[in-house]
Amino acid sequence: MPDWDLGQLRALAAAADLGTLDAAARALHVTPSAVSQRIKALEHQVGAVLLRRERPVRPTAAGEPLVRLARQLDALTEDATRHLAAPRVPRVPLAVNGDSLTTWLLPALAPLADRVVVELVREDQDRSAALLRDGSVMAAVTAERTAVQGCSVEPLGVMRYRPFAAPAFRDRWFADGVGRAALAAAPVVVFDAADRLQDRWLERAGVDPLAPPRHLVPASADFATAIRLGFGWGMLPDQQSDDDVAAGRLVLLDDGSGVEVPLFWQQWSLRTQALDAVADHVRRGARAALGGAARPAAP
Known part of the structure; x- marks a missing residue:
């Protein structure tokens, strides 16, 4: 088992966290040269390059486990010190x-x-x-x-997500029911480009997820607010929608199981x-x- 040097590991983690050897040196109260020497010594011990020397510096695949090890050792050290x-x-x-x-x-x-x-x-x-x-x-x-x-x-x-909308939005876009044509035209609120909850529900309904206009609202509370304000319909967890449904601010578009x-x-x-x-x-x-x-x- 390797005999890891905590100072070398901390130098590697600081560089990975802060992006430059100079910033790591300031955090560790040593010179940039000392940080560089510690990382090189660690690379020599491992036999692999551990840090990509670019801006910002980043750990290589070989360096990532050692960055994680450094953080784990710091956590254990902190626990013992207490x-x-x-x-x-x-x-x-x-x-x-x-x-x-x-x-x-x-x-x-x-x-x-x-x-x-x-x-x-x-x-x-x-x-x-x-x-x-x-x-x-x-x-x-x-x-x-x-x-x-x-x-x-x-x-x-x-967490179970179901499709909700403001009552006025439902009346405008789904007056004749929540069918394929209406879903393809009605605006939808999504969290960000990686949010596929609404897409999964649309696909289940037989609708191309790229068909309706999409509002991006990348904050959970603001996402629910956008739906209440009528920007579009969207998938909300039960824990976030119950009060609004009880107060009449939101209505459920489908009484199925939603997306779990x-x-x-x-x-x-x-x-x-x-x-x-x-x-x-x-x-x-x-x-x-x-x-x-x-x-x-x-x-």
């Missing part, structure tokens, strides 16, 4: 899809706010696993059911008290909001 020195609030970077963030995740994590610094990175549930692979986050709420290398995975539950998105919890396969606490609260929140078969954190 028990040996003056109390310091631990940090847990976490990727989460916008709809979970808007609906159930923040209430789930609120009880930890005075004990853990949670750094939330909003990322689509289909893409958040990439942040685990490069070590940018320690855990993720993701649609990826296959465990990222070095991570564990477990199901959280299912299974969510999973992936986290680094290491143990820190802070990460364990975050995972346990996420499981509880998912069980309450999604009906997931959440289990408590292992002792």
Whole structure:
């Protein structure tokens, strides 16, 4: 097993995070030459180029696991230091899809706010696993059911999305029913270019997803607001639409099952008290909001 030098690993991670050797040097309080020498020594030990020397610098495929290792070692060091020195609030970077963030995740994590610094990175549930692979986050709420290398995975539950519209929008565009011709003409609200929820529902209805005009609104709360204001129809999770339906601000276009998105919890396969606490609260929140078969954190 290699005898890793923590200073070399930190130099590599700092360069990858900050984009230049100069910025890494400032963060580590050393010279750029020292950062370069540490990275070269690590490359010599591994026998591979670990950093692409471009602007910004980026880790190579061989470098990505070592960047992740550096971040994991820092997390473990921070966890140990908390028990040996003056109390310091631990940090847990976490990727989460916008709809979970808007609906159930923040209430789930609120009880930890005075004990853990949670750094939330909003990322689509289909893409958040990439942040685990490069070590940018320690855990993720993701649609990826296959465990990222070095991570564990477990199901959280299912978010069900159904098509909603403002009453006036429905009356204008679907006066004769929600048929193919009307769906091909009625404007639709999508989150961003990667959002396929509306496309999947249109395809199920036999409509070309590229036919209707598309409004892009890349923020979960604003996405729902755009639908309420009549920009177009769109897919919303039950947790985000129930109050608006009860108040008459939204109407359901189809009473079918909608589109179901299974969510999973992936986290680094290491143990820190802070990460364990975050995972346990996420499981509880998912069980309450999604009906997931959440289990408590292992002792």
